Structures are given as structure tokens and as C-alpha cells.
Amino acid sequence: MATNPSVSFMNLRYLHYLRLVIEHGSFAAAAQAGGVSQPAISHGMKQLQRQFDTPLFMASGRRLLPTEAALQAAQKSVDLAERVDAIAVKRATPVHRDTLRVGVTPSAALVCGPALHAGWCEGHPRRRLDLFSADEGRMLAGLQGGELDLVISPLPRGHGAAGLTCQPLYQITPLAYARRGHPLARAQSLVELQAASWAIVGPSVSGPVHVLQEAFAIRRMRPPRVAASCPDFASLLHLMAHTDLLGVLPHPALLDSAPKGQFVPLRLRETLPLYEMHLFTRTRSRRPVEAVIAALQQALLKNAS
Numbered sequence: 067m068a069t070n071p072s073v074s075f076m077n078l079r080y081l082h083y084l085r086l087v088i089e090h091g092s093f094a095a096a097a098q099a100g101g102v103s104q105p106a107i108s109h110g111m112k113q114l115q116r117q118f119d120t121p122l123f124m125a126s127g128r129r130l131l132p133t134e135a136a137l138q139a140a141q142k143s144v145d146l147a148e149r150v151d152a153i154a155v156k157r158a159t160p161v162h163r164d165t166l167r168v169g170v171t172p173s174a175a176l177v178c179g180p181a182l183h184a185g186w187c188e189g190h191p192r193r194r195l196d197l198f199s200a201d202e203g204r205m206l207a208g209l210q211g212g213e214l215d216l217v218i219s220p221l222p223r224g225h226g227a228a229g230l231t232c233q234p235l236y237q238i239t240p241l242a243y244a245r246r247g248h249p250l251a252r253a254q255s256l257v258e259l260q261a262a263s264w265a266i267v268g269p270s271v272s273g274p275v276h277v278l279q280e281a282f283a284i285r286r287m288r289p290p291r292v293a294a295s296c297p298d299f300a301s302l303l304h305l306m307a308h309t310d311l312l313g314v315l316p317h318p319a320l321l322d323s324a325p326k327g328q329f330v331p332l333r334l335r336e337t338l339p340l341y342e343m344h345l346f347t348r349t350r351s352r353r354p355v356e357a358v359i360a361a362l363q364q365a366l367l368k369n370a371s
Contacts, residue, residue, distance in 0.1 A: 080110040081143035084122070087111065088140055090279075091129040094289075099279060101266055101295025114139075165194045166358065169205030169217040172267055172298050173316045174343060177236075178218055178362055185361030206230065209346055215353045217346040235345045236366050238316045240277045242332040245307050256281060256336050263293035265311040267302050278314050281338045303329065314338065319369075 086096035087107065097104040115122055122139070123130040132140070166186045170178065175197050187193045198205070198214065202222040208214040210229055218235060242259070244251045253259055264278060282290050293311060296302040299320045306313050307328060315321065321329060345362075347355060 078143070080114040081139065083107050083110040084114060084136060085140045085143065087123070087130060088132045088136060093130075095279075098289045098292050099276070101292055162194075164190075164192045165196055166216070166353070166355070167196045167198065167214045169198050169200065169208060169214045169219065171202075171219050171343075172199055173238075173320060174218040175199060176299065176322075177317050177319050178366075181362045181365035182358060184365070185358035206346060209348060212348070215347075215351065215355060216358070218343060219346070220341050221344050229349050231347050231349050232344050235343045235363075238341050238343060240314050240316045240338045240340075242278075242312055242314050242334060242338065243306070243329045244312050244332060245310075246328060246330050248310060248312075248330075250310075250312065251330050251332070253332050254335055256285060256287065256334060259290070259312065259332075260287060261291075262312050263291050263310070265294040265296060265302050265305050265309075265313050266292050267296050267299055277316075277339050277341070281336065284339075285336065 083096060083100065083102075083106070086100045087093060090096045090099050093104050093107045093111070097107045100107070111122065118135055118139075120135045121133055122136040123132055125131075166182070168182060179195075179197060182197075183195050186195050198208075200208075202217075202219040205214065205217045205219060206222070209217045220238075221232065250259060250262055266278065278290055278292075282288070294305055296305060299315065300323055302313050303320070303324050305311060307324070312332075345359065347359075
């Protein structure tokens with residue numbers, strides 16, 4: 067039975083690490099997925115364990131199995147993190163009828179930003195577009211609470227948010243990239259990349275971090291080594307251009323900011339897992355977003371043709 071742990075930002079970080087360990091089964095895999103060091107995960111779990119009078123994990127071979135106390139703490143921490151994030155978004159973005167507030171993943175901000183601006187702002191000089199990025203669960207909580215008007219993101223696992231409408235928007239076909247002249251630029255299989263180091267944009271719930279992990283996991287290969295975590299794709303590309311780090315890009319539009327030909331896609335025999343981006347709206351929204359959605363869909367259709 068757990069004690070009543072005090073809520074602090076440090077505890078929220080440790081609870082995030084707890085969810086990573088539960089999902090990935092070990093400290094090492096959790097560190098890879100979260101873009102942090104394994105000692106950071108281990109330290110966080112030790113600190114968190116001190117606040118519980120029952121074990122959080124039981125060893126089963128090489129995997130750590132969560133106890134009931136761990137599962138309950140993880141579930142409550144998701145709800146708490148979403149409420150904290152929703153409060154922060156609400157304080158940072160006072161409601162204004164001329165402002166459209168859209169939650170987007172970093173890649174969706176680049177792919178959809180121009181169309182969102184055109185659909186909302188063009189012809190309306192007083193209007194403003196505000197884009198926010200967080201993990202999918204927190205953005206959807208903000209949408210439910212009225213702090214956001216739209217969300218563009220992958221469909222989270224176990225999605226069942228009440229009061230929201232969801233529709234497929236476009237499919238993501240992620241590819242692995244390297245700088246031109248990279249020693250592995252001609253690699254043709256994931257097997258050749260087992261010793262490579264990767265840079266990611268993260269941590270993220272469903273984006274390229276998980277695509278990369280899953281590509282190796284489904285082939286029973288050891289997890290890829292994540293050597294750097296970046297806040298956005300611009301910094302990811304800059305890092306890749308000056309190192310031997312590899313990266314995964316979910317959309318070719320992300321290369322627009324880089325010099326032409328600076329990066330090359332790896333022509334791998336194996337395909338990386340595909341996923342869809344979805345558009346989420348409130349079922350009973352009072353905002354006039356139909357024109358924005360129509361402009362967005364038209365622009366995506368045009369770019370796909």
C-alpha cells in the first residue's frame with residue numbers, strides 16, 4: 067500500500083520515469099525511450115520507492131514487472147500531469163475570440179502551420195494563430211478543458227477521451243536519414259545500423275521515438291542507442307549535420323529548412339512502422355473552425371498529389 071507522496075515537480079519527473087519503466091520493462095529501455103541516462107532512471111526509481119511501503123517492481127528474467135502499487139501510481143500520475151499541463155496552458159493563453167489555439171506535434175507544426183494560418187488569419191487582420199506542443203495526452207486534456215481549439219497528433223494508445231471528435235488527417239511514413247557522406251549512408255538493413263547512435267526529438271508519446279524503438283523490437287534486435295534528445299527537428303537536423311548521429315524524420319517537409327542534398331534517406335529493406343496523424347476537435351465547439359479544417363485538408367491533399 068502506498069503512502070501519500072507529496073506532489074512536486076521532481077515527483078512528476080520520477081512518475082514519468084515510472085511510466086517509461088512500466089511500458090518498456092527495464093531501466094535501460096526506459097532511458098532509451100525517454101532520452102535520458104540509465105542512472106537518471108535508476109535514481110528516480112530509488113527516490114520514488116522511498117515513498118511507498120510496497121515494492122514497485124518484481125523481477126521476471128530480464129524484465130521488471132510492475133506491482134499493483136506501481137500501476138495505480140502510474141495511472142494517477144497521468145491524470146495529475148494532464149491537469150497540471152492543462153492549468154499551465156490555460157494560464158499562458160487567455161481566451162480571446164480572435165485567437166485560434168492549436169495543439170500540434172513538432173512535425174505537425176511544420177506540415178500544417180501554413181495551412182492553419184491561411185485558414186484562420188488570411189482576410190482577418192485581427193486574428194492570431196497560437197501553436198502549442200506537448201505529448202498527446204496533455205494536449206487532448208487541454209482540448210477537453212477548453213484551453214485548446216484543435217489538436218493534431220497521433221492517436222494515443224487507449225484513446226477514449228470523452229467529448230472529442232477524431233478524424234484521420236494524413237499518414238506518416240517515417241524514414242531514417244543520415245548526413246551526406248555519413249559512413250552508413252549506404253546501409254540497406256537495420257542490421258547494419260545496430261551499432262549506430264541516434265538523435266531524436268523527444269521524449270514523445272507516439273512519434274519517431276517509438277517508431278525507431280518498435281522497428282528494432284519487432285525484429286528482436288537490441289534497442290537502438292539514443293545518444294541525443296532534441297527539442298525540435300531544426301535542432302535535430304543541425305546536430306545530424308555536424309555529427310555521425312542518425313535520425314528519423316516523419317515527413318519530408320521537415321527537410322525544407324536544410325540545404326538541399328545535405329541529408330539522404332537510408333534505403334533500408336525494412337520499413338519503419340507507419341502511423342496516422344489525427345485531427346481532434348471538441349464535439350460541441352463554439353469556435354468557427356470549419357473553414358480552418360477545410361483549408362487544412364485541401365492543402366494536405368494538394369501536397370500529397
